[in-house]
Amino acid sequence: MLTFDNTETAFKIKSDTDLKRAHMLFRILAYPVLVKIGNPFINLASTLRLPIGWIVKPTAYRQFVGGETLESCKAAVDKLYSAKVYSILDYSVEGKKDDKSIQEALNETIRSVINAGKDPNIPFAVFKPTAFGDNKALELLSNGTMPDKKTLEEGEKFRQRMNTLCSTAYKNDIPILVDAEDSFYQNFIDSVVLEMMEKFNRSKAIVFNTYQMYRVDRLDVLKNDIERARKKGFYLGAKFVRGAYMEKERERARRMNYPDPIQPDKESTDRDYNMALKVSVENIDVVSVFNGTHNEKSSMYLVELMKEKGLDPGDQRLWFSQLFGMSDHISFNLAEEGYNVAKYVPYGPVRFVLPYLMRRVEENTSVKGQTGRELGLIKKEVRRRSQYQK
């Protein structure tokens, strides 16, 4: 029977040394004061290009990042797969937005799609759409104002880059996930992603959009997209997350005096998240589901929905996913029971993945966040192993 309490399964690919290292890191993260002091220091050091690899690499980087390059992630990918957990390699460099930098990021993402096509342990490719467009133009094209010529041109460049990525995914038969970020870019991104789905999702879901269920309007958007998929005869790829930019969204809405796009409370986000899973499973003949969460209840809920509907755990239309270095108790226990599980494994040079690392560190530091859960599970496993060795 599926349970998330089995720490032996959860940490089966971790050696005693790995566990000790993770234990130490999560203990440090449990002290918000240390993180508060450390974060500005690392930010400053990064801006001044001081060498910080020696402190970041053996700690947070090792826990949350797969490697510096696609090739160097191979060891992590194979190790995860030894426990039937797949990998999604995420080029997490958050850099400049000039044409040259965009082209470099595009080339690397294309390489990651082709790499996934060759490696059976990598079932998806992924990218952040804002890496491929002028952000000001994405914002203007999303907010309903009349765009000028330059903005329209930037929008067209973005559409073409999306088309390049999605057609490469289609040719390599690798589903591709389009991440979601700030809501004020999303209207235009949604319209382009839907266009790509109509084009490439004719016989199965290749292109997946991300629905951030902390947004008040996303359940309705999902229902409309399902209706559109039915009418136009394509498959809807739906990745679900709660959403990672809540404070920033609320603060912007307050500052610019428009209605907060985020749910009033956590319960409302949870309700819509689970409802989105339900609606998708009810429409599984046209929807493919990617359940991106560390929430145990939402993970278990999808399992229940699948059982109710008589869907096989290995059904390729349903995937569970957690971030590398987090919530192994969900990933490995689901995989052990035959469910499709893939870890998001970010990669990139230390300096460039710092913003990603900072977000993980902050997330794992908040009182309501992960640390308590992660630390409790690691301690339990350390205890279990020491009893076993006696």
Ligand SMILES: Cc1cc2nc3c(=O)[nH]c(=O)nc-3n(C[C@H](O)[C@H](O)[C@H](O)COP(=O)(O)OP(=O)(O)OC[C@H]3O[C@@H](n4cnc5c(N)ncnc54)[C@H](O)[C@@H]3O)c2cc1C
């Ligand atoms: C595989 C994977 C891919 C991801 N991809 C993306 C992505 O593309 N875009 C993105 O934005 N995020 C992404 N995330 C992060 C995700 O959105 C969440 O921030 C993170 O996973 C925590 O949510 P949870 O469901 O795991 O767990 P929980 O701990 O149950 O939920 C925490 C989340 O609930 C919401 N929440 C908390 N308090 C409140 C409140 N007071 N009112 C309303 N809502 C509240 C917030 O979204 C918060 O992040 C991804 C996560 C995973 C695991």
